[in-house]
Structure formats: structure tokens, C-alpha cells
Amino acid sequence: MISDSSTERVGQYANDLLKADLAFRRGEGLLFPATRTSAQKTARAKEDLSSQLFESRAAGKIATAQIAMHLDRDWRDGFFRQLDSLLDADEWEPDDEPVTQLSYKTFLRTIVHLGATRRPGIGASEDGQLIASWRNGDDRLVIISGQNDRVRWSVRRNIDGELEVATGVTTAARLPRILESFDCEKLYKA
Amino acid sequence: MASYKHAPIQEAVIDLRVKTPATQDGIQKSLKRLANRYPDAEELRDVEVAFDNTGGNVNVVHRQSGFKISSADKADIALVKTTGLTSARLAPYEGWEKLYELAQSNWEAWCKGTRRTQAERIGVRYINRLDIPFAGREGIPLEHYLKFVPNTPDFSHRPLLSHSVRVVKQLEDKRWTCTIISTMVDPPPLIGHLSLLLDIDVFRQEDIPSHDDALWEEIAAVRELKNNVFEACITDQARELFL
Numbered sequence: 001m002i003s004d005s006s007t008e009r010v011g012q013y014a015n016d017l018l019k020a021d022l023a024f025r026r027g028e029g030l031l032f033p034a035t036r037t038s039a040q041k042t043a044r045a046k047e048d049l050s051s052q053l054f055e056s057r058a059a060g061k062i063a064t065a066q067i068a069m070h071l072d073r074d075w076r077d078g079f080f081r082q083l084d085s086l087l088d089a090d091e092w093e094p095d096d097e098p099v100t101q102l103s104y105k106t107f108l109r110t111i112v113h114l115g116a117t118r119r120p121g122i123g124a125s126e127d128g129q130l131i132a133s134w135r136n137g138d139d140r141l142v143i144i145s146g147q148n149d150r151v152r153w154s155v156r157r158n159i160d161g162e163l164e165v166a167t168g169v170t171t172a173a174r175l176p177r178i179l180e181s182f183d184c185e186k187l188y189k190a
Numbered sequence: 191m192a193s194y195k196h197a198p199i200q201e202a203v204i205d206l207r208v209k210t211p212a213t214q215d216g217i218q219k220s221l222k223r224l225a226n227r228y229p230d231a232e233e234l235r236d237v238e239v240a241f242d243n244t245g246g247n248v249n250v251v252h253r254q255s256g257f258k259i260s261s262a263d264k265a266d267i268a269l270v271k272t273t274g275l276t277s278a279r280l281a282p283y284e285g286w287e288k289l290y291e292l293a294q295s296n297w298e299a300w301c302k303g304t305r306r307t308q309a310e311r312i313g314v315r316y317i318n319r320l321d322i323p324f325a326g327r328e329g330i331p332l333e334h335y336l337k338f339v340p341n342t343p344d345f346s347h348r349p350l351l352s353h354s355v356r357v358v359k360q361l362e363d364k365r366w367t368c369t370i371i372s373t374m375v376d377p378p379p380l381i382g383h384l385s386l387l388l389d390i391d392v393f394r395q396e397d398i399p400s401h402d403d404a405l406w407e408e409i410a411a412v413r414e415l416k417n418n419v420f421e422a423c424i425t426d427q428a429r430e431l432f433l
Contacts, residue, residue: 058230061264066379068265068281069196070321076282080263113381149381173381 049094053087056098063104070112075119082122097128102147104130110143110151110172116188134187141179141187151175155182194432199283203315204293204409207274212304217256220270220303224296228259228268268296274309275300286413294406308400313393314412318420319375320386320428330384335428338372338388352376361392361415368392368419388423392416
């Protein structure tokens with residue numbers, strides 16, 4: 001079973017994925033630019049964190065309103081509860097970037113395109129990308145939403161007793177075809 | 191409009207504008223009355239740009255015109271302005287009754303705060319979005335979904351890349367006028383889809399009742415008018431998208 005309340009910032013598996021992707025990211029900076037200068041960090045630190053988190057929550061909800069006619073009402077309401085919990089100022093690491101509008105947009109387009117009716121646990125990367133994770137026993141799927149429909153994905157599946165692990169970067173449009181071979185629908189469809 | 195399971199409504203609006211603008215103090219009082227329903231507020235500003243055609247100077251004046259307030263889930267929005275009140279609902283749409291009751295209650299709060307009651311324009315606007323899957327097709331003939339499409343000369347068989355059509359027409363009851371806009375959404379919000387906006391604004395600027403009960407009776411009557419316009423604009427193939 002997947003826990004609907006798994007709203008921790010970065011889940012255990014997502015942490016592993018991020019570590020594994022570090023080297024990858026160094027070579028793929030154009031796809032997921034994440035590096036901030038110290039000047040940028042200092043400037044950001046001076047800004048009001050609560051206000052930034054409020055703006056990020058609002059951006060997520062406004063982006064959802066654009067496609068809400070294609071979402072189940074309970075899915076939407078549950079996702080909003082997850083967002084409120086994830087972007088809570090008391091829990092947020094001040095140096096981390098709140099989730100960006102472009103990441104929300106990619107995430108929501110991906111969800112509708114996949115037909116993902118099971119709500120994922122959500123987290124955020126330090127550079128403001130939304131992390132969605134589905135889990136069923138040892139099987140896991142993690143999708144990190146960048147901008148302009150670029151997604152980073154990682155799958156861990158136990159198929160006929162054999163463990164398969166794969167990761168990659170693609171577009172939201174291509175993702176269903178890539179995940180098809182791992183039989184991932186069981187993870188993200190109710 | 192028939193009751194659709196997946197109503198294509200992106201935004202539904204009931205808008206009232208008054209003859210005599212309210213004061214900023216009145217707006218503040220209205221905001222307090224609406225704060226429980228709409229906890230988030232942001233300022234609205236009009237920008238007026240004046241060009242001096244003798245010396246070439248440009249004068250820019252920013253003027254506060256009101257506030258945009260929203261519910262915690264950002265789906266209910268109201269524009270509280272000196273010139274009137276707009277109540278809007280974004281997707282997911284929850285039905286006419288709910289929007290109507292909300293707008294009526296908001297109007298009561300606005301009138302009590304501003305001490306203005308006489309509307310000079312009432313309007314109901316529904317912005318619909320038809321998300322049509324390409325499903326392997328290279329192009330999607332608009333006329334399969336809309337009865338309100340551009341009539342293009344036959345110089346190419348290639349699909350339309352964009353279009354925008356706007357008409358303004360009186361309804362059978364000549365007190366009401368309707369503006370309809372049909373256009374493509376670019377980029378479309380969904381992957382593998384063509385999205386068409388069908389924006390229907392039914393409004394009236396004459397013979398507007400001064401008494402609140404009569405005013406809201408007139409607004410209630412718009413429901414059928416705008417539904418008739420919507421149904422007249424779409425095809426059965428479009429209706430299948432909303433089931």
C-alpha cells in the first residue's frame with residue numbers, strides 16, 4: 001500500500017535517487033539547472049520564507065485549477081493537504097527553494113497524461129522540483145518534475161523474483177511508453 | 191446546459207458593476223465582511239499612461255482599483271473594486287446554484303460595506319475549455335466540436351495552427367447581449383490534446399432592477415440563456431468529451 005500521508009520533504013527512496021543522480025545532474029545541468037551562487041543564496045535568505053512558501057502553495061493550487069476538471073475531487077483535495085504540509089514554514093529548510101510554478105505544471109501534466117489515479121507521496125528537491133513517489137512493498141516509482149515537461153524518473157521493480165532498477169530523463173509525453181515495460185501502472189493507478 | 195460529469199468550465203463568473211463608484215473606505219469595510227470566505231488578498235492597480243504629443247513626455251499614473259481576494263484552495267476568487275464586484279469560480283466547477291448563492295452573499299457584503307446598491311451592468315461569463323485528444327490524428331477539424339468556427343478559404347488542406355473568432359449578438363430578449371469568443375489555447379494545458387476556449391459572456395446594461403430581489407431574479411434567469419448559447423455552440427462529438 002502507498003501511504004497518502006507520506007508528505008515528508010524527501011522520502012527515503014527519493015533521497016537515494018537524488019544521490020544517485022548527483023553525478024548525472026553535473027553532466028545534465030542544462031536540463032535541470034540547480035546551482036545557485038552564494039550571492040543568490042544570501043539574497044534569498046533575506047527574503048521572507050513564509051511569504052515564498054505561501055506563493056509556492058498558491059502557485060500549486062492555481063496550476064491545479066487549470067486542469068482540475070480532469071482530476072478526481074478527492075485526489076485534488078488530498079494533494080492540497082499534502083502541499084500545505086510539505087510547504088509548512090515550520091518544517092522547511094530555509095536554504096531550500098520552494099517548489100516552482102514550472103515544476104507544478106510539469107507534474108500535473110504528467111499526472112493527467114499517465115492517468116495516475118493513485119495519489120503519490122510528495123516531496124521537494126532543494127532546487128524547487130516536485131518529487132512524486134509511489135510505493136507498493138519493495139516496488140517504487142519516483143518522478144521528479146523539472147520545467148518544460150522534463151522529468152527524471154526512477155523505477156525499482158521486483159519482476160518474477162528478479163530486481164530491476166532503472167533511471168532516466170525524458171519528457172512527460174514519452175514517460176508512459178518508457179514505464180510500460182516496467183508494468184508501473186500497478187503503482188500509480190488505483 | 192445538460193449536467194455533465196466533466197463540465198469543461200475553466201472559470202464561471204457573476205459580475206455586477208455600479209453607477210457611482212464606491213470609496214476606498216467602503217472597499218475596506220467590504221473586505222472585512224468577506225475575509226472569512228476569502229482569506230487571501232492582493233491589491234489591484236490600474237495603470238494610466240498619458241502621452242504628451244507636444245513635448246514627448248510620458249506620464250504614468252498607478253491607481254488602486256480594488257482587491258483580488260481568494261479562498262484557501264484558490265478556486266473561489268472575487269474582485270472587490272470601487273466600480274463593482276466580480277465573483278468567480280475556477281475548476282472544479284460546483285454548479286450554478288453554488289456560484290449564484292456565493293455571488294449573492296458577496297454582493298450583500300459589498301453593498302453593506304460600500305453603501306452602493308444600484309447596478310448599471312450585470313453579466314454572467316463562462317469560460318469553457320474543450321480538451322480534445324489528438325488520438326493519433328494529425329489535425330482536428332474544429333467543426334467536429336464547435337458550431338462556431340472560422341470560415342477559411344480553401345487554399346490548403348493543412349490543419350489550422352491557431353484561430354480567434356469573436357461575435358457580439360443580442361439575444362431574443364433584447365435587453366441581453368452575448369459576446370462569444372472561440373480561440374485555441376497555445377500551448378494546450380494537456381499533453382496530446384488540442385484545447386479550444388469557448389468564452390460566453392451574457393450581459394445587460396439597461397432596465398436593471400434597483401431592488402435586490404428583482405435583481406437576483408434577473409440574474410437567475412441568465413442561467414438558461416447562457417446554457418442555450420453554450421449548447422448552440424457545440425456538437426454532439428463535443429458533448430461526448432464531458433460525459
